[in-house]
Amino acid sequence: MNGRIIFVFFLLALFTAMGVQGRQKQWIIGMSQCNLGEPWRVQMNADIKKAAEAHPNVSVVFKDAQNDNLRQSAHVGEFVRAGVDLIIISPKEAVPLTRPVREAYQKGIPVIVLDRKVQGNDFTCFIGADNKKIGRAAGKWIAALRGGEGNVVELKGLMTSTPGQDRHSGFREGIRSSAMKIVFEADMKWLEPNARKEMESALARYNAIDVVYAHNDPGAHGAYLAAKASGREASMTFIGIDGLPHEGQMYVKQGILSASFEYPTGGREAIETALSILNGRQVPKEITLKSRVFTGDNIDKGGALLEE
Numbered sequence: 001m002n003g004r005i006i007f008v009f010f011l012l013a014l015f016t017a018m019g020v021q022g023r024q025k026q027w028i029i030g031m032s033q034c035n036l037g038e039p040w041r042v043q044m045n046a047d048i049k050k051a052a053e054a055h056p057n058v059s060v061v062f063k064d065a066q067n068d069n070l071r072q073s074a075h076v077g078e079f080v081r082a083g084v085d086l087i088i089i090s091p092k093e094a095v096p097l098t099r100p101v102r103e104a105y106q107k108g109i110p111v112i113v114l115d116r117k118v119q120g121n122d123f124t125c126f127i128g129a130d131n132k133k134i135g136r137a138a139g140k141w142i143a144a145l146r147g148g149e150g151n152v153v154e155l156k157g158l159m160t161s162t163p164g165q166d167r168h169s170g171f172r173e174g175i176r177s178s179a180m181k182i183v184f185e186a187d188m189k190w191l192e193p194n195a196r197k198e199m200e201s202a203l204a205r206y207n208a209i210d211v212v213y214a215h216n217d218p219g220a221h222g223a224y225l226a227a228k229a230s231g232r233e234a235s236m237t238f239i240g241i242d243g244l245p246h247e248g249q250m251y252v253k254q255g256i257l258s259a260s261f262e263y264p265t266g267g268r269e270a271i272e273t274a275l276s277i278l279n280g281r282q283v284p285k286e287i288t289l290k291s292r293v294f295t296g297d298n299i300d301k302g303g304a305l306l307e308e
Contacts, residue, residue, distance in 0.1 A: 024057040027086070027278050029271075030079035031060050034092035034116070035067040038190055038218065040242045040265065044090065044115070047267025055275065060088075069096035076100035080107060086274050090114045093160045098122075110277045114266050117162045121285070125273055127266045129289040131166035132173075134261045137293065137306050138239055139174015141259060142211055145237065148178035150210035153202045154185040155195045155223055157215035163263075164190075167215045167241060183209065188219050195222030203230050211237045217248035217260055224256050243294055243303070252294045262292040262303065 029052070036042055045062060052058045061084070065072035069092050077100060079087050087104055091097035094117055102122035105111045110124040117126055142152070154171065157164035164187070184202040188194035195214060202209060203226060212227075214220035220240030227233040241261045242248045248260030266289055276283050292303035 027058050028084045029060045029086045029274055030084040031088045032063045032065060032072050032075040034065050034072060034090050036064045039247050040244060043244055044265035044267045047265045048270060051268040051271035067092060069093055073100045076104050080104050085278055086110045088112045088114055088270050091116045091118055094118050094162055112270055112273060114270050124277060125283050127269050127287045129263050129291050131163045132170035134241060134291055135167040135170025136174040138213060138261050139171040143175050143178040143180055151181050151183045151208050152211045152213055153209055154182055155188045155198055155214040155219045157190045159187050164215055171213060190216055192218035192222035195219035196226045199223040199226035209236055214240045216240055217242040220257055221251060249294050252299050260294045264289045
């Protein structure tokens with residue numbers, strides 16, 4: 001009888017242990033997006049959501065900063081107070097978001113910085129493509145296309161953000177050995193309506209514009225619409241960055257853009273890295289994503305990887 005009782009208790013203990021082992025730890029991730037006014041950022045959130053849904057033990061709380069540094073700083077503080085297990089942030093600007101990211105990190109909450117960097121090293125991991133490399137590749141591609149000559153309009157992204165700065169400086173490096181001339185440049189802050197307005201100004205001032213290099217595809221599309229409205233689009237080449245299937249790649253297929261350079265969102269990689277961190281595994285301080293270029297010649301083949 002005693003043996004039976006002991007055996008029953010053994011089985012109960014075993015089943016309890018199996019039940020505990022079978023239950024996965026539930027993780028809550030806070031995601032602060034700098035804005036949802038750009039299609040690329042909408043896609044980033046969608047990629048994060050899709051990747052997280054593959055893991056039933058992962059929940060993501062999304063917040064939209066609406067292009068407001070103070071709002072995004074508050075998001076980080078809210079996540080800290082709520083006790084989330086990890087924070088993902090795609091900052092609007094580096095300087096204003098450095099302090100809240102640092103404070104969260106120093107309180108022991110892992111922080112993944114996605115797409116745009118903050119200052120210093122007080123974060124767990126940065127994930128993003130090499131914007132300077134992409135800008136440089138765009139410059140070299142344009143110079144080769146134009147035989148090293150031509151007048152360029154550069155429509156820049158937000159120049160207080162690291163991608164805008166790198167896509168600008170990389171582009172200048174790419175055309176440095178050519179005779180390409182920047183005749184007009186303006187900060188359109190990543191927004192298509194701003195780009196169209198700035199392009200209208202460029203068209204009013206310059207009769208000879210050969211190339212428009214925009215820091216994102218919406219900017220390039222806005223410039224194209226302005227040029228088309230003035231009847232001058234056929235004499236220009238338009239190049240953008242992002243390469244989303246329903247945007248940049250589509251514009252290339254339609255012949256609106258001559259090239260779109262991919263900037264991957266990193267959404268899937270952010271969730272993969274988050275799970276590694278939460279499960280106690282070491283991750284690199286920086287993960288650099290690969291990029292492709294889409295042109296009329298390779299769009300049906302999935303583009304071409306940028307060379308190292």
